[in-house]
Amino acid sequence: MDRGFASSFVSVVPVGDVSQEICGTVAQEVTGTIGLVCTVSPETLDPRFSFDSKRKQYSSPALLESLRMRSVERAVRVLGLADVDLFMPVLTFVFGEAILGGGAAIVSIRRLWQSFYGLPENPALTRARAAREAVHELGHTLGLIHCPYYSCTMRSTRSVEEIDLASGGLCGPCRRQIAIVVGGLLGSDQEPAHRSSTQ
Numbered sequence: 666m667d668r669g670f671a672s673s674f675v676s677v678v679p680v681g682d683v684s685q686e687i688c689g690t691v692a693q694e695v696t697g698t699i700g701l702v703c704t705v706s707p708e709t710l711d712p713r714f715s716f717d718s719k720r721k722q723y724s725s726p727a728l729l730e731s732l733r734m735r736s737v738e739r740a741v742r743v744l745g746l747a748d749v750d751l752f753m754p755v756l757t758f759v760f761g762e763a764i765l766g767g768g769a770a771i772v773s774i775r776r777l778w779q780s781f782y783g784l785p786e787n788p789a790l791t792r793a794r795a796a797r798e799a800v801h802e803l804g805h806t807l808g809l810i811h812c813p814y815y816s817c818t819m820r821s822t823r824s825v826e827e828i829d830l831a832s833g834g835l836c837g838p839c840r841r842q843i844a845i846v847v848g849g850l851l852g853s854d855q856e857p858a859h860r861s862s863t864q
């Protein structure tokens with residue numbers, strides 16, 4: 666890895682068993698949409714430490730903290746891509762979670778498969794959903810909050826149906842806000858700025 670480049674890229678970390686194909690699609694979409702080079706980490710994160718035996722799910726905050734630790738030295742942002750089902754204490758499940766204006770985010774692909782809902786599998790649709798969720802959560806790490814525009818990637822979604830409806834890409838204002846924050850990150854060679862214009 667080129668160390669001089671380390672502060673200006675996004676690292677996708679597979680959490681559990683996630684295919685290279687999905688990781689690759691996500692990395693490509695993040696690079697193209699956010700404007701930070703996104704690469705897939707050769708190291709994976711084993712999620713077993715975050716398993717809750719009562720809920721039979723994995724703790725999103727615990728995994729997020731582990732990913733955040735990796736963001737300090739290795740990349741400006743770290744995105745975990747998990748094959749396991751995630752929860753937060755007050756919610757039944759989460760598609761993903763992010764530190765607002767912070768170093769890490771996580772997305773679960775578990776509920777992005779059509780077979781999760783008893784439907785015939787559509788791998789291309791799952792990859793597109795994963796890419797959309799990745800940009801959404803990374804948008805939060807860049808300081809963006811939820812967007813009222815119906816089809817914007819930063820819209821709040823609670824189901825795959827809503828994720829599919831919010832597949833119009835980033836709206837103009839969200840795109841501009843990301844460009845400003847990313848411009849700031851690329852302009853500083855040392856520590857990431859962690860700035861947020863929404864707080």
Ligand SMILES: [Zn+2]
Nearest residue numbers: 801805811821
């Ligand atoms: Zn969100």
Ligand SMILES: [Zn+2]
Nearest residue numbers: 812817836839
């Ligand atoms: Zn928007």
